[in-house]
Amino acid sequence: MSMFCYQCQETAKNEGCTIRGVCGKTEDVANLQDLLVYLLKGISVYARKTGELEIADKTVGRFITESLFTTITNVSFDPARFEGRIKAALELRESIAAKFKEAYQEKEGKVFSEVLPDMCTWYSDHSKDYYLKGAEIGILNIEDEDIRSLKELLTYGLKGMAAYTEHAYVLAEEDEEIYEFMIEGLAATADQDISVDKLIGLVMRCGELAVQTMALLDKANTGSYGNPEPTEVNIGVGDRPGILISGHDLKDLEELLVQTAGKGIDVYTHGEMLPANSYPAFKKYEHFVGNYGNAWWQQTGEFEKFNGPILMTTNCLVPPRESYQDRVYTTGVVGFPGVKHIDDREDGKQKNFSAIIEHALRCEPPAELEKGSIMGGFAHEAVLSVADKVVEAVKAGKIKRFVVMAGCDGRHKGRDYYTDLAEKLPEDTVILTAGCAKYRYNKLELGDIDGIPRVLDAGQCNDSYSLVVIAQKLAEAFGVDDINELPISYDIAWYEQKAVTVLLALLYLGVKGIRLGPSLPAFISPGVLKVLVDKFDIKGINTVGDDLEAIMAGE
Incomplete structure (x- = not known):
């Protein structure tokens, strides 16, 4: 096997993807994702130790959240972006390890000598080693089937929590308890002697924090954009150029609507962005005209017919066809080799969507897929x-x-x-x-x-x-x-x-x-x-x- 991944429902033969992901990710990307999660576990082990000495670094939770999000299915397919994040993970781990060891020696009067697992110690300055290491540390190295299953169930639960936490953070809502549990959960998966009962308890605790995380995001969304209202959403098209926004990030949608106002461009939602049409704050934009298409997996045909540029804000990206790849833009944690990427916000400013706006103005209006409307907004x-x-x-x-x-x-x-x-x-x-x-x-x-x-x-x-x-x-x-x-x-x-x-x-x-x-x-x-x-x-x-x-x- 050149890779092993079974984190999504479509995994090959309902057993595991071993050559290339059904999602489209290559073995290199799969193995780099494994290495990144591996290092996040090492970071979490040290973060737990620094917490015991009350010198916890507040940046760790944020880094873990964003990094876990990048490894969710259909988020990022770009090896270069994972190389950069792995390098950053190694730097962060070494930084908090040094801080912990210094504090430990000062408190205990001796050098820290406990033998820690490999994810806490492995290091390389060379990106080529990332690929080799990633191929060595896959899921199947955990021999006990039930322990492996529970560790993966906990890890995948944490990945979903990370996505929701990131969305809340973008809208200025945070909860330190959520970060602390992510660290606790990841550190537990690094424990080679952990019991089934302990893991079951952590899985249930993950469910508890999941409720808390979704409540936090609900507060962030409704606090920023109002409570969704029952709304008839147009599923037809207009006669102006359009931009199609997909994924889940409402902040990206807001800034795109602000920057496209008065430009002669219509904005359409796709996939999981459909519910945005029901938020009161977005209804004031006359050029926010409705939803185009269906669920994520149908995007290749639908993106082909849209004619204008597409903005992918979170997961749900399917590797784009060459015929429309030049019209796809990614942002945030999303990435695909050869696709244009819109950088993150800086110094409280909005993201700069000028490139996608200029692109839209050169395009034909979207081809009609259907007519009519659908109801939404029943939060x-x-x-x-x-x-x-x-x-x-x-x-x-x-x-x-x-x-x-x-x-x-x-x-x-x-x-x-x-x-x-x-x-x-x-x-x-x-x-x-x-x-x-x-x-x-x-x-x-x-x-x-x-x-x-x-x-x-x-x-x-x-x-x-x-x-x-x-x-x-x-x-x-x-x-x-x-x-x-x-x-x-x-x-x-x-x-x-x-x-x-x-x-x-x-x-x-x-x-x-x-x-x-x-x-x-x-x-x-x-x-x-x-x-x-x-x-x-x-x-x-x-x-x-x-x-x-x-x-x-x-x-």
Whole structure:
């Protein structure tokens, strides 16, 4: 094997990518990502030790957050960017190691002599060694299958937390406790003697901090742009040149809208940016005209037809075709070799989007994919504002069941299951969704129940927090202590590590009976799966008919 990666749902044969990632990443990139995470574990070991001596470096949490984010599926494919981050990781580790050893000697009166793991000591000044080392330290070096599974489950949960934490940070919201847990969790994965029970405890703690992280991001988003409002989003096109913005970063969208105002350019969202159309702060921009296309995996054909430039702000990048690669721009943690990159903000200034604006002015308007509109904006405040109406509909028997069909979309044919299930759900059911999984059914004509749409879209994957708030408020309204007593079923689609974070959050909150598909994670060992089944009744999806019958029976 030249690489090994099984962190996403589409991993080869549901076992692991060993030659090239199904996502498109090369073996070099895969191994550099492994080395970066390896070094982050070494940094975390030293950070924990400096914390014990109360000399913790506040920059460590930020560096770990941004670095973990770069290793999420479909974020960065650029070896040069990983080389630079690995160099920075080595420099940071050596800096905090020196600080710790100096403080230790001053306190204890002797030289620190504890033997630390290799991720704390390996060093090279030569980038060619990064590739060699990365190929040596892969996941499969952990021999115990259950320990390996739990360490990877924790690591992937931390990666998703890092993404959400980074989005909150961009909007000036931070939480030191989240940084501290990331460090604690990574340091634990470096412990060769850690027990299964200790790891299970940390995985559940990751779920707890995931809820906290999503709440922080919700505060950041709504504090900056207002609470999303129920909105009909245009899915057609205009006759002016356009810029298509994809990913998740609302700050990038805001600055792009400011800089394109009055330029004769329309701005469209794509993929997970769709929910931005429902924020009040963005509605004042007349040139913010709607959404173009569908979920991330369809972007090659859709980007081809858009005609104008595309801005990728976070994960969800598919390696671009040569025919439109010159129209793709990346920013933030996103990277791809040969693609133009827009630099980060400096000194409180906005990012400089002048290059993509000038490019747009040279382009034809987008080709039309479809016409009409779709509804969005049903985050927690919007739903809670009509909570009495929802409760009344349930008590009157007009709404028999809510089905949470949140999560990710993807390429696998098996994901047709979610479209078929949505179509076959009885007319007295309501779908609660967040994330790009909604593209499997958000354009279906499913109608409403007494004015309540049968698809309530809370927003991006990180807005799954809204679904938690809604469930908790419904529990209060119905006077039940356990949200599992509510008429709510969970049929979640996953693809990458942020979905793992959301899953851990739901498990921490005590949600049981979650169906997870279209396949169970390859990194979950039989032993760990048994724990999840026994404690939380986690299950895979079955046929639409079988699952539909079970869902309506509350099973």
